[in-house]
Structures are given as C-alpha cells and as structure tokens.
Amino acid sequence: MVFTNSLSSYYEKFLATGEVKCIDEEIPFEIPKGWEWARFGNIVNHSPQVICEDNFEVAFMPMALIDAGYRSSYTFEKRYWRNVKSGFTKMQKGDIAYAKITPCFQNRKSFILGDVPSNIATATTELNVIRIYADTFARWYLLYILKSDFFIKEAKYKGTAGQQRVLSDYVKSKLLPIPPRKEQDRICDKLQEVLPIVDNYDKFQSELNSLNSTIGERLKKTILQEAIQGKLVPQISEEGTARELLEQIRQEKQKLVKEGKLRKSVLSDSVIYKGDDNKYYEQVGKKCLDITEQIPFETPKNWVWTRLSHIANIYTGNSISETEKKSKFTDVIGRYYIGTKDVDFNNRIIYDNGIAIPKQYEPDFRLAPNNSILMCIEGGSAGRKIAILNQDVCFGNKLCCFSPFVGIGKYMYYYLQSPSFFELFNLNKTGIIGGVSIAKVKEILIPLPPIKEQQRIVAQIEKLFEQLR
Template sequence: MTGKQLRNSILQWAIQGKLVPQDPNDEPASVLLERIREEKAHLVKEKKIKRDKNESIIYRGEDNSYYEKMPDGTVRCIDFEIPFEIPDSWVWCRVSNIFILNPKNNNEDDDMAAFIPMEMINACYGSSYTYKEVKWKSIKNGYTHFSDGDIAFAKITPCFQNRKSAVFENLPNGIGAGTTELKVLRPYVNTVNPYYLLFFLETPYFVEEASFKGTANQQRIISGYLEGKLFPLPPKAEQDRIVKQVQQLLPLTDKYESAFEANLRQQDSINTLLRKSILQEAIQGKLVPQLESEGTAEELLAEIAEEKKRLVKDGKLKKSALTASRIFRGDDNRYYEQIGSQILDISSEIT
C-alpha cells in the first residue's frame, strides 16, 4: 500500500464512521440537522441568504430503504444512490442543504484582506496555503470570496485530483479572495467541523467519483456535482473526534510513505543485483549442472569450424572467416590465445 492509498483509506474510514468509535451519549446527527434547518430559516428571515428551493429530507423507512422527500412533497427511493452504510447516529443529506455555497463578503474598501491565487494553495491532504495581504477594494471584484472558517477546493483539473483545498483561518480582517477556480463552502454556525468537511472533500468518494466538462487541459467538475453530492453527517462530538484522529494519523502516513519509497528503492537495487548475479552465474557455468552426455565445448567449436569451411566453399562466407584464434589453458594453468603461429598469454583478460 502506497502512502496515498493509506491516506485515502484513512479518510474513507473517517466518513464511513469506521475511524473512531460511536458514543451513545453524543447528540445524534438528526438533532444537528434540525439545528441547521433552524439556522437557515433564521438567516432567510433576516434576508442574509435566499430560501433553499431544493431543500430535501432524507430518511430511512420502516422497510430499511432510504427515501428523499422533495420540496413539493413527493417522495422517492434513493437506495441506488447510497454509496455505503453509516452508523445509526449519522444522517445522509445533500451538500447544498447544509452548507452555504460560494458566500460573499461585504467589507470596506480599505480593509486589508488575503489574496490567494491557485499557486498559493498547496496540493496535499489537509490544509496548506499562503497569501498576499492587499486592500479589499483591489480583489473584491472578479475573484472568489471567502472568510475565516470557510472551506475551499479547486474545481479544475489536475488541481482537483491533487487535492488543492484549504480551511481558511486567521486571514487579515477574517476575509480574503482568490482564484475563480475555487468552490467555497461555509458551515452554519457550530454545526460542521470545517476540517471534517475538508477531509470529506479529499476522500476517494468525493474526488474519484467526480465528472468533468471542458477542454482536455481545462476540465472542471460538472455543474451540480458538489450541490447534489450525498454528505454523511455525524454527530458534532464525533466529527471533532474524527478530525483529531485524522490530524494525528496524517503525519504518520508521511513517515510511512518515506519508508515505503525507500524500501522500493532498496528492492529495485536488490532486484538489479540479483539479475546481474544470475546472468554472471550463467556465463560462468554455475547456474546449471554439467552433463557429460551433452559433449564438450571443444567439440562444439570443431563443429563451428567445419560449418564455416562449408559456408566458405559455398561462397556464403569470405575466406578470411577461417582465420580464427584458439584459446586454450596451458600446463601452467594460464590462458593463451593462438593466432596463426603467434601465441599470446591472455591470463590478465580472464575474469
């Protein structure tokens, strides 16, 4: 298992409720979901957000199937959409129903803010970025807005697959703007741990199932993929435990990856040496046993010499091909090469 495969497994376990144990004392996610709906209604009343015309309710029926109640009251079975089982204390919901998507900032022009182009967001598991400090008026138009606590990810390839994503924190005046190739999500107050959402956005479930549209070099996730994605919502206390566990494990996966790659390099070196050793054993006559019934190499050389004479006679080889050297071992145990009447000591060439 590579380091990337291990990280993917950890994050996938996290969103399936398999990374930390469930605590029966936790407030269930159904209560948390109700609080999100109340907060949404409050913000709609204050005209801070628009009413969600696509808000649905997902529940499990008495027949153990999953159903989704739509805003018009219709109900449909969505068993075919459910990607995996989650603990009983968790709930499924659509991303667009529990997060504010692509929020806007409303600040004074002279307020200092963070400017974050794509190259300042690091490709990694977790959150890592830098920023330039500029006046808000220079970036408030033509860029994607975000604030402290918001979560963003790159919607364009290959940045999306490379997991360019971040939880924004400690920005100047708590605000910023950046590349238009970002999707930004804002949790409702104290309902979803920003890092739990970040880890969800970095899972194979979210990244590897995405569909794209556009030219070969500039493909973006299709419209509606994020909004309609099913989100496994745990109790808030369990979210916090998951985040703590993942943050402890990710640095260990870096060490694992270094050791894994070092082992691969060592294995490659061993394999190379092994191949060389086998070939060397082969040409030294040490790989298989010798059998007297197979004859000797001297007899084979004699056959070759006769064949060469025949080919010269048939005009298929030049006569010069008959001029060959003969290598032999002398009574003194040294090796000699005879070329015509000349005999040379070649012991130094024999390895």
C-alpha cells in the same frame, strides 16, 4: 431530506413539492445508527458573500500557494481589497475552499481559511468556497470529506482532458454521511492523530518505491565506477602493463597509416606519467605539462592514463537533408544509416529503420565498422545514448563513432557509460542545445588497464549486470 422506512429502504422527500422518491441505488454504504445522509447542497452555503473596505489589506492566494495533501496548508501574499475584489474567488475566515480544476482537485488542494489579514482572502478563480451555517458542522469533518476518495474518485467533470473542472451539480447533489456533531469532532481528532503517521508512511513508501525503481541503475553505475578504478578485479603482474598495451596500439596505428587507412596525425600521441613528486605530467612533443588537476582518481600501478583519441579512431558521421532522405535513401536497398533516434537509452540500435545508403552513394559517407561504438554527442541525449554495432553502418553527424584499436572496445564501451566519463563529458558541453565537440571528446582522459585485465573486467561487469536483471 433523506429518511428510511421499516424495510430499511432510503427515501428522499422534496420539501418544496412534497414528492417522495426511493434512492436506495444512490446509497454507497450503510452508516451507523444515529447518522444521516444529506445532499451537500442542502447543508452548507455554496455561494457565500464577502464584504470588505477598499483600503483593507487582505490575503491573496494563487493556486501555487495552496498545498496538496490531507492538511489545511497554504501561504499567501498581501493585496489591497480594491485591487482584488473583482475577478477572483473571495472568502472569509472559517470558509472552506477546494480546487475545482484537475489535477489540483485530485491532488487535494483544499483548506480552511484561518488567520489572514482582515480575516479575508481572495484567490484563484479555480477554487470553490463553502460556508457552514452557524456551528452545524465541524469544519475539519467537511474538509476531510472533500479530501476523501469517496468524494474525489466519483466526481464528474466538464472540459478537455488536463483542464477539466468538477461539476457543480455533482458537488451539490453528492450524498454525504453525517454523524452527530460531537462525533464529528471525535472523528476529526482521531484523523489528526493518525494522518501524520500515514503521511510519514507514505513518504517512506515513496522513497522505497523510488529506491526500488532506481537501485538497478545505481548499482550498475557503482559497478562501472569500481571497474574503471581497478577495484572490480585483482591485478595480476604476469598480465603485463598498460604501457605495453599503448606500445602495441602505437604499432597498430603505424601499420594502418602505412596502409593509408589512417592519417599520419594519429601518431602524434602524448605520454602521461606520474612524476617522483606524485604529480601527473603529460609529455606533448617537447612540452611537459602538469595535468594533476585533470586526473580524477588514482589507478593501479600497472595502469596508465591516456586520451581517448590515442586508443581509438574517433569521428562523427554525415547529415542527410530531409529532401535527400526522402528522394534517395528511403525504402531502398543499401547499407543501414543510423541516426540519433535509432540508438535508444537501453544500448540498442534499430537497424531496419527505412533509411539506407545504396552502394553508389557509399563513398560520400563515413563508415562505422562492426564492433565499434556509437554515441550521441549533441542535444538532450548527448552522452546518454550509446551502443555497440554488430555490423558496418553509415551514421549521422550527431553521433560519434569510437573505433578502438587492438580489440579494447568492450572496456571502452563500459568506460563511456561510467559516472566518471559522464562527468567529464558534461564538463565539456557547450551551446544552447548542449553538445560536446569532437575535438573535446578526443581529449577526454581514460584510465587504461592491460588488455588481459580489461577482458577480466568486462567479464565481471557482464556477470554482475546479468545478476541484476
């Protein structure tokens, strides 16, 4: 028993031995007059027994069916007692159960057992059960103590990180503040009145926190989507048309083919146009295909739809085995080799990664030129890792290089990060690890504005992004 003396110090008397000890250092705070301090182990039964007939149906509760939080909430399955009377935690109606394992203990997985089949339940062995003697305590008062920071944050554990269990000695020796019985009821009534309000506040605060943490990215996506639909800047007729830009790109490709820098196959472009019937058609050689269902949205009249492969040289890099990487390309002087891990989710590239391609091996590798775009097209990062190069590099086979023609790289770079592109990209994913073939990437559609409008779009995007920082 715990008591005070005339000097307001706290003492504990051990009834078995008569020993008296000052426990001032254990008292966490002062309590109102009429309240008492008591050890948890002395006021309730921590090892209650349950008796039931084998053929009785009872409740069964795995941890997953016990709700976290400040309520007494759970669901249950049904089992026959004979099948669950051994190897599980047992309780009866009115008992209080609480998780003893982390993180369920901290998440407040605890409850008062209510009406269940046969008024008996068995549950995961990761629960502790307590039973009140007669009607000495309000069950909800003890449940609220079990759910309180006062009880949880000072807990002592055993076991490895992530699978720790609260010590029985901590629970039983914990000093609890005990009000008079009727005051316990009044405390519980008030808590049950205000906690739903607190729960709602917590829910709204969590939603607000989530919104605050994601609003920047959401706004960026909205800006990019508006940009590629021609809604971010006004159209200016004097800037010409995207059809004129495509002709300029075609001439540039012819020049590169003559110089032997591109294969002749790049000249076999298709033409996409909108017919008098408001449908979209693609002229591929002598074939004319209706592709209306592939067009995700309308664009300004001076824009065109085209395929990515028509406005950029697109190709993947080269793989290097671990053996080769260690023996030939680690800590050597040469051109940087960029792998998927060297492109981060913030559009940055780690160039000095310890891997380089010496000059004598360069002919064996594909080159991604300065100002071209690298994107991961295979694995969990597919479509999500993308960056612009500031120098020529060699690169890995899970990365795709977009080397645009006629200086339209920045617009393409932002298009490749837009929600529309990401949706088209994901629609083309295949395989267990999730990737898009280079052939499919080349066929993805892009809405193309005139070159000068692209420049204004890029400038406006970067201005708005800067304001979001």
